[in-house]
Amino acid sequence: MMKRRDFLKWTAVSSAGLALPGGLCALGRMAQAAQVPDLVVAKGASTPQVVRAALDAMGGMKRFIAKGDVVVLKPNIGWDRTPQYAATTNPDVVGALAKLCYEAGAKKVRIFDNTVSDARRCYKQSGIADAAAAAGAEMVYMDSRKYRDVKLNGTVLKSWPLYSEIFEADKVINVPIAKTHSLSVLTLAMKNWMGVMGGVRFRVHQRLDESLVDLCRVIKPTLTVLDAVRILTANGPTGGDLDDVKRLDTVVVGTDQVAIDSFGATLFGMKGSDIGSVKLAAKAGLGVMDLSKLQIKRISA
């Protein structure tokens, strides 16, 4: 049996030992921060590993999530489709991110989207509900009472009802999927914020690019993770034909939504300047469109 004195000694030594690596970690992080890239493009067969590697290359999830944070993950779950059709964010990406958030000390991870098809079906069929459950994250159905008119003072949208939780959460991570769209050309990170709009949101299509830029004036995610594990190259954003799906096994991580979208365009053989919302957002100073001005780190995992 351990004596009391021995026990005290033992705890003192072991806590010092525990504290030490933590201190080292912080030092390491500071050193890392100096060389953290603007974008990380990670590729690999195992999606959870790709996500983890990408975040590591960004300096680790702890750089973004603090202990006790309430984190919102906002995937694109707009349609009643299964993952292989690339109409909704890959569930493995969402699950891996939720896990990383918890590992970084998050208190709660909440996941939602204002879906176009029935929310029950979207959540379940996309695989995201199951991935969330496996990671211990909360899958939340949007509560119609929680939209608040938010002042946007944009060029088109002066104010719009937006889901209040994304402003109340400590951290917000945008998790879009890369797809085609006949009006916005592509739907990537910026367009994904339509999923927190209430009201008659289909009206914004009349001036979609400006409206998306207006949204992004007030919605500033901590992190954006673009899912390009599979991309939808035609008949978007709903899809439904496997011939339109291209497998890239890629995840793009960054903090600048405009940069992410500009890079996302290249996945479809386009340039950022081909996307109206990217051009306008860069002009409005919301981010960088010119990829040559960005430090992009490509890794394979």
Add this chain to the structure above:
Amino acid sequence: MPDLTLTRARRISQGLFLALFLFLFIQTESKGTDELGWPVKLFLDFDPLIFLTTFLASHTVEGLFWLSLILVGLTVLLGRFFCGWVCPLGTLNNLAGSLRKKRPKPPGPGWFRLKYFILVFVLALSLFGVQLAGVLDPISLTIRSFSVAIYPALSYAATSLFDGIYRLNLPVVTPASEAVYDVLKKTLLPFQQPWFAQGTFIGLLFLAILGLNLVQRRFWCRFICPLGALLGLLSRHSILRRSVSEECDSCGACVGVCQADAVPAGKEKWRASECLVCNNCDDVCPKNAVSFGLLKGRPTGGLDLGRRSVVASFLAGAFAVPLLRISPLARPRMSDAKIIRPPGALEEKKFLQSCVRCGECMKVCITGGLQPTLLEAGLEGLWTPVLVPRIGFCEFRCTLCGQVCPTGAIKRLPLAEKQQVRLGHAAIDKGRCLPFAHATPCIVCEETCPTPKKAIWLEEVTVRDREGKPVRLQQPHVDLTMCIGCGACEKHCPVVGQPAIYVTSAGESRSEEHQLLLQAPTGQKATYK
């Protein structure tokens, strides 16, 4: 006392069956997959009136309907135990009747015969091809009333209450009420508020049925219920019989407590066909002279309905058929634009002969788009389901309505097959469409079109605005070879009020005569899982 326990057993049975009924009703809702996990139409499967009338009208038999033969067999042996021990509407009638303490006077002697005339009328209708039994069948009626009226109203009341407390934002009270609301939303309340045309009307009719219990307890069961009448006919020679011993001094205590019109004081004149086996007469007898038992006493209960009255009821039913069929809607090749039937629905005439108006499909429809008609499909089509896309569209990957239909009026189709079914076609109103009429960009119909290759395609055009300035935009077109008429475009069209794109039944695949194209569309390649 063993007698008392029988009455109590009956009450427990009623409670359990009502609970089962409500449980299955609440489970008639999607949880995100294409399976419900429970046999939600079980009560309808056991209903011999639904079975018989559907068989007579459409000459079809759905697999599970053989369950109703079990009820037939049990009724032949045990009498109308279903009415007294099982029927959820009967139990609700019991509950409503107990709201008035004093029992009303027993009714006139012949009134109970009315339900037999109704039964004969309904059977004659179905024999000549009109299925309207579901309008009065107690199981259909109760599910329909709950689906489109009672449940939505309760949901509305609960939501208003909890929303009110939420808005007040009181300390302690609001968090507590939100916690309760959360639990209710996951258990008893619907996923979203249902809205139904006819909801108010059907709700009032149901409340009227319950209200009639204040005039006469179990008014519906005694005088109107055609299922009760059918079971009554079957139970005339049941082996579960009531006997009255010599002890009986005709005190009349049993007269007032009889739930129906079985004439318990009549001893020999006791009507087996009217007895609900409720055991009240046994329970109340001060001499304990009444008892129920197998093959006890003598079989009694002649049921003299009067031949002329039966013939008259039959003729009324028979003549009602041509009277209903002279509606222009029943004309050959008639196609009504707004009669958009659920996916897998039979051709209209067959559909009307099979649909029992139970409302299961409306309850389960995840978008709430299936609505009951009033007279839009003719009186013969009363309360049948039509898709109203502006309220809710047909979800591309959902087959639930076909799964819950008890009679096969909506066929149960595998998903790949259902996705090929055309409910009709979409049409664009160029006078309202933003890119056509107002030089304003909009692609929402195309965006929400769910077919793998989109049935709505966009044409790049340059139009001029009022100042003559050129505007580049995309104008939508409908490809009839691909459009399935699901109504997603109509539902989401941002042109409020009358939409700029809308579905009509023209081109619906269930009718050869309603095709729009010379060559029927071959459909899309079925890659979708």
